[in-house]
Amino acid sequence: MSVCRACPRLVEWREQVATDKRRAFADQPYWGRPVAGWGAARPKVLIVGLAPAAHGGNRTGRIFTGDRSGDWLFAALHRVGLAALPTSTHAGDGQRLVDTRMVASVRCAPPANAPTPAERDTCAPWLHAEISMLLPHLRSAVALGAFGWASLLTTLARLGLDVPRPRPRFGHGATVELGDLLVVGSFHPSQQNTFTGRLTEPMLDDVLRLAAGHAGLRPSL
Numbered sequence: 001m002s003v004c005r006a007c008p009r010l011v012e013w014r015e016q017v018a019t020d021k022r023r024a025f026a027d028q029p030y031w032g033r034p035v036a037g038w039g040a041a042r043p044k045v046l047i048v049g050l051a052p053a054a055h056g057g058n059r060t061g062r063i064f065t066g067d068r069s070g071d072w073l074f075a076a077l078h079r080v081g082l083a084a085l086p087t088s089t090h091a092g093d094g095q096r097l098v099d100t101r102m103v104a105s106v107r108c109a110p111p112a113n114a115p116t117p118a119e120r121d122t123c124a125p126w127l128h129a130e131i132s133m134l135l136p137h138l139r140s141a142v143a144l145g146a147f148g149w150a151s152l153l154t155t156l157a158r159l160g161l162d163v164p165r166p167r168p169r170f171g172h173g174a175t176v177e178l179g180d181l182l183v184v185g186s187f188h189p190s191q192q193n194t195f196t197g198r199l200t201e202p203m204l205d206d207v208l209r210l211a212a213g214h215a216g217l218r219p220s221l
């Protein structure tokens with residue numbers, strides 16, 4: 001997967017960012033390749049994001065690691081007991097997800113954090129392959145943003161789950177029960193949402209607590 005070059009625009013962008021770098025990270029090597037799912041091998045909770053950030057996952061090689069969205073997400077995961085540490089800064093930082101795994105819908109950093117529908121569809125087999133292996137263990141899945149929500153529900157439908165048609169609408173706190181699996185929607189912890197107050201810490205905590213509780217994990221809050 002880390003050698004995939006199926007999306008020319010994303011390959012060019014991920015590699016250009018890794019060469020140019022941000023000044024603050026000029027002395028660091030950038031990953032500059034697709035970013036794999038990360039966390040427990042047999043997770044009860046799955047977090048589905050959009051795509052790696054140019055100077056976050058595309059730099060550190062770990063999803064939601066080394067950027068502001070990750071700071072928000074990991075602080076919340078730690079508050080509810082799903083992450084060992086409140087920060088996620090680099091691949092060797094000692095962070096550990098507790099019965100939880102996270103994956104991006106599109107595995108390469110896109111310009112302006114906006115993959116095209118064609119890029120989403122090209123990357124879909126990677127998401128399908130990963131979720132198919134995780135599905136027997138999963139009890140909850142949290143989709144971050146409308147893009148993650150649509151990718152997740154499409155993948156689950158292709159894996160044979162009885163996802164309603166028309167597809168349930170995305171919203172913060174929206175839920176879909178698919179047998180034993182609970183799908184929960186959350187606004188994405190992007191700076192657009194967290195800086196404006198559209199997503200607050202209690203809102204994100206509530207969603208994660210719901211997912212953890214449904215999975216039989218004991219949320220710490």
Ligand code: SF4
Pocket residue numbers: 001004005006007010011034106107108119122123124126
């Ligand atoms: S986004 Fe997915 S399909 Fe496209 S190049 Fe990256 S890993 Fe491959």
